[in-house]
Amino acid sequence: xxxxxxxxxxxxxxxxxxxxxxxxxxxxxxxxxxxxxxxxxxxxxxxxxxxxxxxxxxxxxxxxxxxxxxxxxxxxxxxxxxxxxxxxxxxxxxxxxxxxxxxxxxxxxxxxxxxxxxxxxxxxxxxxxxxxxxxxxxxxxxxxxxxxxxxxxxxxxxxxxxxxxxxxxxxxxxxxxxxxxxxxxxxxxxxxxxxxxxxxxxxxxxxxxxxxxxxxxxxxxxxxxxxxxxxxxxxxxxxxxxxxxxxxxxxxxxxxxxxxxxxxxxxxxxxxxxxxxxxxxxxxxxxxxxxxxxxxxxxxxxxxxxxxxxxxxxxxxxxxxxxxxxxxxxxxxxxxxxxxxxxxxxxxxxxxxxxxxxxxxxxxxxxxxxxxxxxxxxxxxxxxxxxxxxxxxxxxxxxxxxxxxxxxxxxxxxxxxxxxxxxxxxxxxxxx
Ligand code: UD1
Numbered sequence: 001x002x003x004x005x006x007x008x009x010x011x012x013x014x015x016x017x018x019x020x021x022x023x024x025x026x027x028x029x030x031x032x033x034x035x036x037x038x039x040x041x042x043x044x045x046x047x048x049x050x051x052x053x054x055x056x057x058x059x060x061x062x063x064x065x066x067x068x069x070x071x072x073x074x075x076x077x078x079x080x081x082x083x084x085x086x087x088x089x090x091x092x093x094x095x096x097x098x099x100x101x102x103x104x105x106x107x108x109x110x111x112x113x114x115x116x117x118x119x120x121x122x123x124x125x126x127x128x129x130x131x132x133x134x135x136x137x138x139x140x141x142x143x144x145x146x147x148x149x150x151x152x153x154x155x156x157x158x159x160x161x162x163x164x165x166x167x168x169x170x171x172x173x174x175x176x177x178x179x180x181x182x183x184x185x186x187x188x189x190x191x192x193x194x195x196x197x198x199x200x201x202x203x204x205x206x207x208x209x210x211x212x213x214x215x216x217x218x219x220x221x222x223x224x225x226x227x228x229x230x231x232x233x234x235x236x237x238x239x240x241x242x243x244x245x246x247x248x249x250x251x252x253x254x255x256x257x258x259x260x261x262x263x264x265x266x267x268x269x270x271x272x273x274x275x276x277x278x279x280x281x282x283x284x285x286x287x288x289x290x291x292x293x294x295x296x297x298x299x300x301x302x303x304x305x306x307x308x309x310x311x312x313x314x315x316x317x318x319x320x321x322x323x324x325x326x327x328x329x330x331x332x333x334x335x336x337x338x339x340x341x342x343x344x345x346x347x348x349x350x351x352x353x354x355x356x357x358x359x360x361x362x363x364x365x366x367x368x369x370x371x372x373x374x375x376x377x378x379x380x381x382x383x384x385x386x387x388x389x390x391x392x393x394x395x396x397x398x399x400x401x402x403x404x405x406x407x408x409x410x411x412x413x414x415x416x417x418x419x420x421x422x423x424x425x426x427x428x429x430x431x432x
Pocket of ligand 1: 023026093094120121122123124125126127128161162163164165166187304305326327328
């Protein structure tokens with residue numbers, strides 16, 4: 001098993017370039033199979049979740065041509081199978097988009113229930129409600145979602161909560177339904193807009209993505225397209241906070257600063273410097289930062305996917321902070337690992353009460369999920385001494401070349417085999 005070994009205490013400095021948004025890529029890869037012509041997708045992040053999904057669509061007959069690391073050509077004309085049930089897709093979240101895409105195009109889908117990070121119960125009732133309102137019959141049996149319809153007809157759908165997954169899934173099915181669908185109370189995350197823009201580039205008719213109501217006029221077929229995925233808001237945010245936690249100074253390139261506003265605002269509030277350029281943010285921190293209260297909210301609020309990284313930063317800041325998680329009920333499980341590194345955090349219900357400490361100390365910790373894993377790496381970079389983070393397969397699901405990018409910023413990190421004593425010794429000699 002692989003793990004990261006980190007020697008902390010070096011401020012991150014220099015320049016890092018952000019890749020394509022993982023969560024947009026998952027929606028876009030699946031939406032691409034709805035066209036009967038080739039679709040070229042650029043700025044694809046080279047991360048495990050993307051590879052799993054590309055393999056899954058290949059498995060049902062889509063032609064997937066990997067043009068280079070960040071570009072893929074997908075042709076869904078010859079899809080022969082609407083049933084997807086591989087072990088790998090049960091581990092990722094984005095696999096549920098196969099239901100919306102196959103149901104929209106073929107009026108039938110049988111897809112293994114999605115997995116993803118264990119951060120809460122993660123129901124899919126809003127997805128199912130939407131499909132049913134469009135006229136599908138949906139059942140869950142033997143761990144699979146079974147959806148089928150004679151025809152799909154546009155409807156007025158009100159989501160009980162602004163679910164990212166349900167919004168994208170219903171949008172995909174509705175864009176090939178008859179007539180007009182309105183999704184009220186949709187999620188407004190940047191990747192909702194990106195998936196809608198991509199579907200429109202293939203001939204769909206979707207208006208209002210990113211606002212309080214999405215209006216979709218169904219079309220009979222979708223055509224080929226070339227599309228470039230937006231930059232990853234969460235990857236960018238993770239580097240912004242890692243820079244602040246290590247007292248560094250970094251230009252974070254290929255970002256959309258508007259998508260980072262909630263993160264930027266908190267950084268500025270606690271005393272870090274953030275300069276915004278057209279497609280870059282410059283983050284620096286040359287003194288100890290101060291406390292803040294943070295509540296996770298749907299976009300444009302503070303993203304739940306940045307909560308563990310923010311908690312980690314506040315664990316090192318002066319004063320008492322409260323971080324409240326309102327989206328996923330068990331998303332504070334990693335706090336125990338931070339405590340092993342000397343953090344002073346107590347959890348009460350869905351809130352972390354953080355009393356800032358002067359510094360963290362390196363320890364052996366375990367990544368419980370993707371974003372908490374990234375937060376532990378961040379903690380390791382800021383801590384005194386050596387930190388080992390295991391279960392890094394979670395981190396690799398969503399961060400491209402994580403250790404390489406950190407190394408280029410001057411961080412001391414390596415990926416090694418957990419059992420390889422020699423690699424540990426070599427790393428320690430190199431960095432001491
Ligand atoms: C997506 C992201 C994930 C991010 C999350 C919130 C992907 C692949 N994953 O996950 O990284 O943390 O958005 O920004 O894009 N809910 C229901 N019923 C439903 C659906 C959701 O009650 O049918 C609830 C969930 O329990 C949760 C909230 O709605 O409390 C938000 O979930 P949702 O936006 O759907 O998250 P995901 O799409 O799973």
